[in-house]
Amino acid sequence: MSPGRHAADDGSFGRSAGGAMLRGALLLAIAVILGVVLLNTFDDGKDPFAQSLVASGANATTTTTAAAPEVTTTTAASTPALRPPADVKVLPANGTGVNKFGARVGDELKKSGFNVLSPVDSTTKGVTTSVVYSTAGYEADAVDVAAKLGLPPTAVQAVAPPVKAVELRGANVIVVAGTDLTSRLK
Numbered sequence: 001m002s003p004g005r006h007a008a009d010d011g012s013f014g015r016s017a018g019g020a021m022l023r024g025a026l027l028l029a030i031a032v033i034l035g036v037v038l039l040n041t042f043d044d045g046k047d048p049f050a051q052s053l054v055a056s057g058a059n060a061t062t063t064t065t066a067a068a069p070e071v072t073t074t075t076a077a078s079t080p081a082l083r084p085p086a087d088v089k090v091l092p093a094n095g096t097g098v099n100k101f102g103a104r105v106g107d108e109l110k111k112s113g114f115n116v117l118s119p120v121d122s123t124t125k126g127v128t129t130s131v132v133y134s135t136a137g138y139e140a141d142a143v144d145v146a147a148k149l150g151l152p153p154t155a156v157q158a159v160a161p162p163v164k165a166v167e168l169r170g171a172n173v174i175v176v177a178g179t180d181l182t183s184r185l186k
Helices: 012-042 101-110 139-148
Strands: 089-094 131-134 173-177
Touching: 089 101, 101 139, 101 173, 131 139, 139 173
Parallel strands: 089 173
Antiparallel strands: 131 173
8 A cells, every 4th residue: 555645745735825824814703804794784672572562551751851941841642442243354373272262262253353373382381471462553552452351561572472473374463372361261
């Protein structure tokens, strides 16, 4: 067996490897710079699911006081009007281990006249505290849905619901039912 020959004795292998390493580092640096530029250009910093909620009937008050002379300004935030329940698409999602509990939640909301979509299972299992999610403009309706289920207004959130996007089917309000509702809805 004869030993293999990898490079000439003139140092060309070292120059070749060094050149390849330099080109690789340069390409990596360009990719990082390009990524930063693209993110800064196209990312507006707004989370599409993080929306502020205004509870039904609640007013927000802002007071501004200047040093001299003293001036106080008060403004009340307008509360969006509730839509007729038939115009609000509600998607019940079962977050409990109870079989077909999402359907029970849907049946309860149908009694109030809501447009209830076919129930789905939440991607989060073992939910203990029910959460009501709303899309933009349906915050007051989500608070109304929560009230119909005996949930406090604090149960309403404006973050992404734990439901597969393909299962949302145009829902305006999503109810992820937890075990806190199992005793109320029998």
